[in-house]
Amino acid sequence: MKARIAVLISGAGTNMAALLYAAKLPSCPYEIVLVASNNPDAEGLKIAATEGIPTFAVSHIGLDRAAHDAVMHDAIVEAGAVYVALAGYMRILSTEFVAKWDGRMLNIHPSLLPKYKGLHTHQRAIQAKDTVAGTSVHLVTAELDDGPVLGQIEVAILPGDTTDTLADRVKMAEYQLYPKTLADFVARNTNPEYLTAQVRTLALAQPEADEVLSHGMPCFGINGGKKFAYVSVDHHKDSKTALLVKISGVEEQAMLIDSDAERYYRPAYFGDGWVGIRLDLGDNDWDHIGEWIAKSWRAVAPKKLTRLMDLAEEF
Structure with a gap:
């Protein structure tokens, strides 16, 4: 039995797409049962729908955080998902939502955690004159970008790198890391x-x-x-x-x-x-x-x- 995953996105959904295409491999231990968004116009929803994945969207505008999270939670449960993968979901989650998915919600972050939590990670790495940047997949906890790290990939910072050129290469690393880490994580829970x-x-x-x-x-x-x-x-x-x-x-x-x-x-x-x-x-x-x-x-x-x-x- 494959683990049932809901993916939450806010925009283009490229990391969601990496998870989706990996799920098509026969050996993949998970399946995506829902792609949901706080942005009804998110491009990633179109990708998921075209690939036959159920989608759900409700704008957070006009709803307080707890109310919006409750709507998202209900949609995830109704889809039968057991795990949640955040893939460019640009919302700070309520403590109630995080508690409901404790130990079963993952996120991908564009830095080598615990370095550079939050935003502008590539700019901060370049300004610090780091020789490597990277990406991390971690469990989600109530504190931002603070959960246990499940996997990382280092990406060398090249002379003359800008935030954009570095971001492009880190994205390539993300597409490798997220499907593998998610697969390993859910497989252990059926191993x-x-x-x-x-x-x-x-x-x-x-x-x-x-x-x-x-x-x-x-x-x-x-x-x-x-x-x-x-x-x-x-x-x-x-x-x-x-x-x-x-x-x-x-x-x-x-x-x-x-x-x-x-x-x-x-x-x-x-x-x-x-x-x-x-x-x-x-x-x-x-x-x-x-x-x-x-x-x-x-x-x-x-x-x-x-x-x-x-x-x-x-x-």
């Missing part, structure tokens, strides 16, 4: 090894937890005791990477599956006391996954362990 490692960290954080291999799966239990979590990777050729955890029984299992049949399922051979939670959909809330693991641990933990935890929580 079985990465997903297993995330579960392992959460499971082994439980008191007296250990790991063994059981039925060909990483299995987590209490030392010398019952098991509370498994990671199923294409088990019995089901093409799923999933977390299997304990639940109360058939009623809870049915309720979960009814609520989201794509995410929850009845794991074969495990019975009604377990549920499978898909990890390979690309939109994991790891805090929520951690809560599932802790709940499952409590379901099998001996009273001596849970009693100590209950006492600690009272204080």
